[in-house]
Amino acid sequence: MDYFKWIKAIKYDHKPTNICSDCHLLFSSLESIEKLTKKVAENPLVAELLYDFSISASSILMWMKHLIRDVQQRRAKSDAMEKLDNDTDFCIRDWSQKILPMQFREPQKDYFGKRGFSEHIDVFFTKDSNHNIIKHVYFTMLTQSDQSTADTLAIFEHVLKQFHPDNPHIRKLYVKSNNDGCYAGNSYAELSHSICKSLGIELLRHDYNEPQRGKDQCDRESANLKNRIRTCMDDGHNVTSVEELFEAHMYMGGIRNSASSAVAINKTQQKMTGSTIKNISFYHSVEFEKTGMRFW
Numbered sequence: 025m026d027y028f029k030w031i032k033a034i035k036y037d038h039k040p041t042n043i044c045s046d047c048h049l050l051f052s053s054l055e056s057i058e059k060l061t062k063k064v065a066e067n068p069l070v071a072e073l074l075y076d077f078s079i080s081a082s083s084i085l086m087w088m089k090h091l092i093r094d095v096q097q098r099r100a101k102s103d104a105m106e107k108l109d110n111d112t113d114f115c116i117r118d119w120s121q122k123i124l125p126m127q128f129r130e131p132q133k134d135y136f137g138k139r140g141f142s143e144h145i146d147v148f149f150t151k152d153s154n155h156n157i158i159k160h161v162y163f164t165m166l167t168q169s170d171q172s173t174a175d176t177l178a179i180f181e182h183v184l185k186q187f188h189p190d191n192p193h194i195r196k197l198y199v200k201s202n203n204d205g206c207y208a209g210n211s212y213a214e215l216s217h218s219i220c221k222s223l224g225i226e227l228l229r230h231d232y233n234e235p236q237r238g239k240d241q242c243d244r245e246s247a248n249l250k251n252r253i254r255t256c257m258d259d260g261h262n263v264t265s266v267e268e269l270f271e272a273h274m275y276m277g278g279i280r281n282s283a284s285s286a287v288a289i290n291k292t293q294q295k296m297t298g299s300t301i302k303n304i305s306f307y308h309s310v311e312f313e314k315t316g317m318r319f320w
Contacts, residue, residue: 050088054081093234093308097200100231100309104198108151112228113194116147117180117201118242119171120249125264128257141269142169143249144176145242146183150191161245161282162186163273166289167266176206178289181219186283188223196226203232203308210301213310213317229311248279 058081061073104114122140148160162183169175188194197220201207213230220227253263256275263272266286273284301307307319 047088050084054084090234094237097231097233097237097308100229101200104200104229104231105149105157107198108149108157110151110153111193112151112196112198113191114149114198115200116241117176117199117207118145119143119176119204119206120145120242120246123250123253123263123269126253126257127262127264128260141266142166142171143269144179145245146179146187147241147245148187148191150194159241159281160187160190161279163245163249163279163282163284165266165269165273165284165286167286169289171206173206173209173212175289177212177215177219179287180216182285182287184219184223184225186285188225194225196228198228199230201230201232203235203305205305208232208305208307210304210317213312217312217317227312229309231309232307234308245279245282249273252276252279 058074058077061070061077064070064073108114120143123143124138124140127134143166144164146162146164148162150158150160152158164179164182166175166179199216206212216230217227252275253269253272256272257263259275261268261272261275263269270284270286273279278284301319304319309320311318
């Protein structure tokens with residue numbers, strides 16, 4: 025196996041001058057190990073050894089690519105935060121872990137067979153006139169949801185309609201989310217851009233995190249929310265419906281710099297159309313231009 029082939033396949037407009045010494049050492053080590061393994065031809069287990077080596081080498085290379093993509097996505101987040109100004113905002117989106125219905129005093133027979141409530145978290149970062157970064161959090165609870173692309177887009181429109189009246193000066197938006205199917209399809213990219221445009225906001229770019237990465241702010245707010253729900257229950261309240269979940273959100277004044285809403289999505293009004301982009305799941309960023317969308 026030529027471990028340098030994917031580097032050789034890159035077409036440069038100029039001759040590269042920087043070479044990653046760690047990557048070069050890794051590829052050289054893999055090639056050396058493979059050559060040494062092939063030399064033991066008299067060993068009856070050579071085929072099995074080569075197979076195990078190929079699996080291990082493939083896993084190592086996949087992990088290396090994962091780390092490289094993660095670095096790029098961290099850089100995209102930093103770039104978006106640096107570009108914040110009076111009319112530019114940055115948003116991180118994620119589905120929260122489902123919240124199970126609970127009672128203050130719950131019999132054991134009611135503990136099993138529960139169905140959790142779906143909740144979506146949107147975190148906006150805004151820079152004020154004094155160049156201080158302010159965080160706004162929007163919790164959206166749903167009576168019933170399969171967390172599909174249509175539901176995610178409906179929540180995006182609902183949240184923007186709450187955010188924009190409070191921040192009418194925002195005209196540009198960067199968005200970041202994980203790479204789940206409900207965010208990553210090209211229909212989502214097209215329709216999210218149309219939703220922003222209908223509200224007078226220009227969606228500049230959408231970046232997708234690597235698995236288990238980049239959701240720190242949403243996870244932080246989810247932890248604050250669960251702590252507030254637990255406090256509400258400790259005072260003798262139940263959380264067995266979306267209405268009671270909303271009341272737990274607002275308990276003791278709610279969470280600072282946040283807004284909560286309980287909604288029901290009308291499934292009969294959902295109709296999604298759009299073109300199909302082959303291997304869309306392999307792209308990790310999309311930039312919206314005047315002539316179309318650029319994926320990479």
